[in-house]
Amino acid sequence: MKNISLYCLAAAAMALSFLFEQAPASDTSASAPVTAEASLFSGLFSDDEEKPTAASDSAAYDYYGQALGVHLERTENTTLLRTVLDWMGTPYRYGSNSKKGTDCSGFVTRVFKEAYGITLQRSSRSMFQSVKRVAKTEMETGDLVFFRRGPGQPIYHVGIYLKDGKFAHSATNGGVMVSSLTQAYYQRNFYAAGRVAVN
Template sequence: MKTKKLVAAMLFIGLCLVSQAQTTQTKSSDPDNLAKEYFSQIMGVAVNATTNTKLYQFVYEWIGTPYRLGGDSKRGIDCSKFSLAVYENVFNTTIGYNSRNQYANVTTVQKNDLQAGDLVFFKIRSKSITHVGVYLGDNQFAHASSSKGVMVSNLDEAYWRRYYFSGGRPKVDQDRVMMANIGSDEDDNLN
């Protein structure tokens, strides 16, 4: 008799717990919140910093794409073409075609004021800008690495901290198209 009461009590408690879990799950099943939680885990960005789900989804779809200098497709892409693709597809804005050109068309932003979607620029063993990425939040940025392809890295990693130059927010004209800097043919070969 005591066993039956004990089993009945356990079943009742279990039913209550399941009911509570389903109620909690219904509250968090908002698709935007689920997407933010998912991308937060994948990219190492705090949930409260994942403000632009479209940006994170676009980056996620490109992660692992191999690096190819001058490439602009999922078969291979370089850093400036990747940032260009992000801006064209996520922000409906065209930016410059190489990292120097992109830098020439931004308003600089202090590192601690970066927001998701801002560009981050690097001078890697050079006096000129040689690399660009797209800031995601929490010091994470997406970029096309020459060694690993499209990936997410942390600005606090020693390598990136060493070569970090500046952050910037694109200047946009009335047609939502950045003005391209006309430079020498040498500039066109930069990524």
């Protein structure tokens, strides 16, 4: 009988402990998950990325990989990935390169300026003239991918290669997004890949 009483008291104590741990501290409980998420990633999105800890670096790659829909090897440039992610959802606007709207080459030039401090040529054709060609099988994160509508046709579109056959670009039918080179349209119109010299 004595043991049963002790078990009951222990169970009650555990139940009370659980309730107190789960109870919201105030009426602002709805914002608690947002605050927790913000604090979890607050160190990942600051401009001061000189020496991230292994834990935050790992969390950053997990976050970027999931958000961009790619499997990262954890050697990719996190500043590039973050910059691409910051531009996701920006609407398409021909001749522009701002968060209010951008075309494909405007998106690429802004990302390279923000991520690497590199000023690229403004048109996709001019960009193609200044890159080092790389084989499709040798593409790395940050390489540029160029498209044309057939042999002898001019280059009309450019994007930034991410991983797993996926690239980020500003499309006329949806703005800045991630697409796959295996999609029939992009597979048919893919022309070449090029690498920008990044210091």
